[in-house]
Amino acid sequence: MEDHTKPVKIAEDIYWVGHKIENDPFQCHVYLIKNGKESILIDPGSNLTFKDTLYKIEQIIPFSHIKYFICHHQDPDITAALETIKHILNRDDAQIISHWRAIELIKHYNLNIPFICVERNNWELNANGRKLKFIFTPYLHFPGAFCTYDVKSKILFSSDLFGGFTDEWKIFAEDESYxxxxxxxxxxxxxxxxxxxxxxxxxxxxxxxxIAPQHGSIIKKHLIQPIIKRLKNLDCGIFLLTQTSTEIEKLRKLNKMLSAFLQTMATYKDFSELIKKFSKEINDILLIKSIEFYTYFLNKYYYFNHHTPLMWEEICIDNHILKYLGKSKSEYLKQNPYIILFDNSLMMPIFDSENNVIIAFIQIKFDESFSLDLETKEILQKISNFFTIAFEREFIRRKILIEKEKYYEISIKDPLTNCYTRHYLHEAVKRFIALQDRGEIKALGITFIDIDDFKRINDTYGHDVGDMVLMKVGNILLEEVRTGDIPVRYGGEEFLIMAICDDVSKLYTIAKRIREKIKNIKWPPPLDKEKITASFGIALREKGEEFKKTLKRADIQLYKAKQSGKNKICVDSST
Structure with missing residues (x-):
């Protein structure tokens, strides 16, 4: 267990001589470099801590051995102790080392201790052979901020840089979680x-x-590079967001949420990824019960939640949120605050970028009552603006998908009969064959259908009448096949049905119904005196059989039906 009542040696001739303030997450540290009568005190401290610091120093060296007082900036947690020091200092050659910007402020303590400006001393100090280098780190967090590097020990006294808020403070950081x-x-x-x-x-x-920072814990070598690497990706300056909140961790999380969402927007085009990322980040801050989305797309109202961002359910019942969809931004804000709070939930609108009308609404529900400060509202409002891009992207994606499906449907359907094309048959049969060969379906059947004497009808009455016959036969197939069966216009007057079945009797029954319907059609003139029929050939695919062989067997049966007088159904004997 660490003993904070005594000085802690962190390297040869280097000591932590600070004071632990109980229940304070913002510990301030003082370091002593023992260097004979040119010893160095780094960031002397405040009047809250200096009494204890002085006690620790004098357990190591007489206070009079300290010649140099390095002040990395002018804040009172570093410099307030200088007023006490000036009264106990009994040497005329003592000096305060700082940047000129800090010196301009520290001088108002009226210390009568001379200053060394680091920038006018070539950014280094030679203390009786012990060399210190000063590293300029402007605006971290003060315009004249700098760090001190001890060449001998290779310790960087980093001031605020690498400092931390620590609930359970320890002198040394234990692992990367620091x-x-x-x-x-x-x-x-x-x-x-x-x-x-x-x-x-x-x-x-x-x-x-x-690294020995002024706040937080000392960082040993193995942790330095991993921490630097992560710091390079840290978004800073979160007080730009705040007006009222002093909850630093909450502000950090809000900033992190906005940053993560922006990064997701830039990285992912996938709508579901954006929704999931938003849900995860907001849950870390607000502990949500659910997030629900309402939107208006292609003249329909839809709903989805954060678990199912791609499963949009059409809303057919009245909902109090729907009244806002389609309203202009000006109309909405005349009647409502940007974010509406009610019961245990909040609602915020998503406006489109072109017309500024509400295209969606986000409803966030909580397990219990809640309140929102200005910072949280501001972040949520920023995020709702980015959701405009997300929803507009998703609208475009869905429109493209609808168009693709429409054109795909056109490409796989015969425009005259609305049956599937031969191309689609060869695409679909691969899936059916795989199912049969894995044993997931019992049998796969093929029924060939050919309109009897169709060439004579075409030649006698013309192609328009022939097309009418094809359309009518196609409609009968579509009416009689079962869900899952695939009716195909195979070519010319030839049709085909591919079907999953248990045995051939099912196929025979369907073929028989179709044959009877075709035979009993009452054709309009000029076909009113014609009796049009069709012939059928049926075969079942054997497991492992090439599909073209199954087609050949069904085609042979069709040929037999034609040869035996037409208007017949012939079934392959091996089936």
Whole structure:
């Protein structure tokens, strides 16, 4: 167990001499470099902590041995102790080291201790042979911010950089999970990802054994690179979002949610991925019960939820949300706030980008009562704006799909008879054969149908009359086949039915009904004196048999039906 009442040696001649403030997630640290009569105190601390810091220092060296006081910035958690120090300091050569921007503020303590400007001292210090380098890290979190690198120990005293909020503080970070503490602090204090990356690249050029930040925990070598890598992807500056909230972790999560959603928008075009990502991120913050979506598409109302984003159910009953769909933005906002709160849920609109009318509504339901602060509302409103793009993409995708299905239907259907085409038969038969060969269906049957004496009808009455006969026969097939059967116009006056069956009797029964219907048609003039019939040939596919062989056997039976007087049904004997 760590003992925070004593100085902690972190490397040879280097000590943590800070003070732990109980129940404070924002611990502030002071470090001592023991260097004879030119010892160095890094970030001296505040009046809350300095009494304990002084006690720890004097267990290692006399306080009078400290010559240099490095102040990485001017904030009181670093510099307020200087007022106490000036009264106990008994050497004239002591110096405060800082950036000129910080010095311009620290001088107002009226300390009568001379300053060294790091930038005017070539960004380094030689303390009786011990060399320190100063690394400029502007705007992290102060314009004149810098870090101190001890060449001998290879320790980087990083000030606010790599600092963290820690609920259960320990001097040394235990594992990579410490990144979460760093992220909470940096997202709140650092101004932007770009500024952070600029300084991280400088730091990566150093040979670092350990990072000793002013806040949080000390980071050992094996954790440094993984943490830097993750920090480069951290979105900072989240206080741009806030007006009222001081809940830093909540603000960080809100910022993370917006960032994750934006990244998903850029990365994924898939609508379901966007919905799932949004649901996951918002649940981390608001603990939702469900998210429901209502939309108006191609003159119909639809509903879906976050579990089934691609399964849109048509709404046929009245719903209080539907009255908002199709309203203009101005009309809606005259009567309602942007986000409507009621019972244990909230609703927010999605406007289209062209006409500013409501194309969808999101309803978020909670398990219990809730309240929304301004920051959460602002983030949700931003996300609802991005949902405009998501829904418009999905509308386009669905329209394209509908058009594809329409043209696919045209491509697989014979335009004259509305039966399937021969091309589709060869596409579909692969699936049927696979099912039969795996034993998932018992038998696959083929029925060939040929209109008797069709050439004579065509030659005598013309192609228009011939087409009428084909249409009528096609309609009879469509009426008589079962769901799942495939009626095909095979070519000219020849039709085919592919069907799943248990035995040939089912096929024979269907063929018999079709034959009777064709025979009993009362044709209009000029066919009113004609008796048109059809012949049938039936065969069952044997397991493992090539489909063309099954077709050949059915075709042979059709030929037999023709030869035996037409208007007959012949069945393959091996069937």
């Amino acid at each position: 990144y979460d503490s760093i992220a909470a602090f940096h997202a709140h204090y650092m101004p932007s990802k770009e500024i952070l990356i600029h300084s991280l690249k400088k730091i990566e050029e150093l040979d670092i054994e350990m």
